[in-house]
Amino acid sequence: MSRCARFVLLLVGAVSLPAMAAAGTTPKAAEKAGPRCALCRDTLRVPCPIHSRMSARYKAFCSEDAEPACCKGVGWTPCPNCADDATKRRFDKIATMYARERAGEGFYPWGEKLVHSACEHFRFKTSASTHSDCHEYEAVAEKAFSLFQRIFGEEGVDQLAWTEKAHFLILMSRDEYHQFLDWYKANRNVNPQQIDFLKAGDSSRLITERLHVLVRPISGGGKDDKDLLLHRIAHGAGHLAIENYKTHGHTPDWLGEGFAGRSEIEALKDPRVYCIQYVAGGAGQHPPQEWRQTVREALLKKTIPSFPQMFEKKVGDMNVVDWSMTISVVSWLTEAYPKKTVRLVTALHEGMASKDAFEQVFEKPLAQVEKEWQKWAKTH
Numbered sequence: 001m002s003r004c005a006r007f008v009l010l011l012v013g014a015v016s017l018p019a020m021a022a023a024g025t026t027p028k029a030a031e032k033a034g035p036r037c038a039l040c041r042d043t044l045r046v047p048c049p050i051h052s053r054m055s056a057r058y059k060a061f062c063s064e065d066a067e068p069a070c071c072k073g074v075g076w077t078p079c080p081n082c083a084d085d086a087t088k089r090r091f092d093k094i095a096t097m098y099a100r101e102r103a104g105e106g107f108y109p110w111g112e113k114l115v116h117s118a119c120e121h122f123r124f125k126t127s128a129s130t131h132s133d134c135h136e137y138e139a140v141a142e143k144a145f146s147l148f149q150r151i152f153g154e155e156g157v158d159q160l161a162w163t164e165k166a167h168f169l170i171l172m173s174r175d176e177y178h179q180f181l182d183w184y185k186a187n188r189n190v191n192p193q194q195i196d197f198l199k200a201g202d203s204s205r206l207i208t209e210r211l212h213v214l215v216r217p218i219s220g221g222g223k224d225d226k227d228l229l230l231h232r233i234a235h236g237a238g239h240l241a242i243e244n245y246k247t248h249g250h251t252p253d254w255l256g257e258g259f260a261g262r263s264e265i266e267a268l269k270d271p272r273v274y275c276i277q278y279v280a281g282g283a284g285q286h287p288p289q290e291w292r293q294t295v296r297e298a299l300l301k302k303t304i305p306s307f308p309q310m311f312e313k314k315v316g317d318m319n320v321v322d323w324s325m326t327i328s329v330v331s332w333l334t335e336a337y338p339k340k341t342v343r344l345v346t347a348l349h350e351g352m353a354s355k356d357a358f359e360q361v362f363e364k365p366l367a368q369v370e371k372e373w374q375k376w377a378k379t380h
Contacts, residue, residue, distance in 0.1 A: 040079035044087040051075040053146065060138040063101035063118035064131050073098045075120065097164060108167040108211055110183050118165065121145050121157075122237065126170035128216035137168070137233055143267040144234035147259075148241040151338050152345075161248050162210040166240040168233065169213045174202060177215050203232070205239055207248050212236035228272060231264055235273040238263025242345070250349045253315045258326030261291075262334060265327075274323050291324035295377050298325070307370045311354040332376045 035041040047054050048071035051061050061073035071077050072095040078088045100106055101118040107125050114125045119138035122145075126134065149157055171177050178199055185195045188209075198204045202215045214232055217224045238260035243251045261271045270289040286294045298304040298321045305313070305322060310329070313322050333341045340361050347357035355366050362369045 037079060037082045039081055040083075042082075044079050044083045045076040046079050047076050048074070053142075053149075060119045060135070060142045061098070062131075062135055062138055063098055064116070064134065067099070067102070106164060108169060108209075110180055111169065121165055122168060122240075123165050124168045124170065126168075126216075127176060128170050128172040136230065137170070140230045140234050140267050141168070141237040144237040144263040145241055147238065147263045147266040147334065148245075151334055151341055152245065156245065156342065159246050160241070161244045161246060162240075166210040166237075166244065167212070168236065169211065170229075171213065171215050173217070174215055177202065177213065180213060205236060207243050210240060210244060210248075212240060231268055231272040234264040234267040235260045235271075237267075245345055245349060247349045250351060252311060252348060252354055253313060253318075254310050254326045254354070255330065255345070255348065257315055257318070257323065258328075258330030261323075261327040262330045265331075271327065285320050288323075291327050292377075292380065294321060294324040295328045299374055299378060304374075307358070307366055307373075308355060328377050329373060331380070332373050335380075336376065 040046050049055050050057055050059055051068065051071050051073060052058065052075045061068070061075070063073070067073065072091075074091055074094045076091070078091050097106070098118070101116070101123070104116050106118070107116050107123050111125050111127070114127050115129060115131060115134060117124045117126075117131065117134035117138065119142055122138070122141045124134055124137055126137075129137070152159075169180065171180065181195050181198055181204075184190065184206075185192065203213055205212045212233075214229065214236070216229055239256055241263070242259040243249070243256055257274075260273075264271045264273060271291065272288060274288060286297075295304065303321065305325060310322065310325060318326075333344065344357050344361045347360060348354065352360070358366050358369050
């Protein structure tokens with residue numbers, strides 16, 4: 001390079017650096033530059049001080065209440081400084097949906113003269129509860145759903161394979177539950193044997209209907225256990241979310257049960273709901289709240305299932321260790337590898353086998369992935 005050319009380059013550099021500094025665009029300044037809009041921090045949305053999850057005063061929106069002037073229940077309002085037309089249309093669409101719900105529209109078609117109540121992601125119909133009860137249901141369901149929202153983000157919420165929201169029916173008695181199942185048999189193309197199987201229980205989760213049905217007096221002797229009901233709502237909210245991500249019906253049992261248990265923990269700190277034969281405290285078993293200890297002891301005794309064994313388990317075949325392991329594996333994934341969790345679930349819902357999905361996402365043999373989880377589980 002000629003001396004003249006070097007002089008020109010130096011001159012350009014000498015001129016451009018002051019110019020960048022004057023414009024506030026020096027490399028260091030650009031790195032430290034904050035959002036252009038201080039009101040919405042470039043999200044195009046202004047969080048509601050009451051109905052936003054980011055608020056310390058957060059309260060789940062309830063469609064049975066009058067429309068709140070703050071945000072119409074949406075949880076945010078379009079930023080008056082920079083919101084684009086798409087953001088404004090999204091706000092109007094959600095606000096219109098809530099107005100329809102206040103008029104009783106959009107709820108599951110079975111059941112007359114029931115209490116109708118909707119929150120951000122779920123709709124409730126109940127013959128067994130008051131409006132104030134529904135506030136508790138909504139708060140628990142949304143808190144459980146926070147796990148899905150945190151891991152999969154708003155984009156993942158938009159990719160849920162349901163029409164607007166999922167549904168809960170909370171009924172007063174087993175007789176009423178059987179009335180619903182008789183209607184379901186007559187109005188849906190289902191195998192009568194499936195109806196007989198559902199009638200033997202006290203609840204059902206109909207994935208293709210995006211519906212979870214619960215009977216409120218669910219403990220021994222028909223005694224009402226409201227705390228257990230809240231746990232079942234949280235557990236069901238986790239199932240409905242993970243089983244309807246992008247597609248429905250492609251969730252392996254280990255993932256579905258583990259994610260539902262983890263969602264229950266998100267909402268209520270401990271799991272109480274399980275679809276297995278679990279005698280708490282029997283034969284040296286820990287209660288379900290001590291699932292971590294159950295896993296650690298099984299690892300120490302080398303009685304823990306391998307990942308391939310876990311992948312093959314159906315919920316009805318799981319024992320206490322199996323069930324505890326599903327929560328542990330999902331906890332490890334969501335706590336240590338949230339981005340990999342999204343890719344893993346996507347692969348599973350696209351029909352990939354669990355082993356292949358793990359190896360593709362972690363880019364290592366399954367045995368190495370399993371050892372990494374075991375190391376985590378021994379200390380968490």
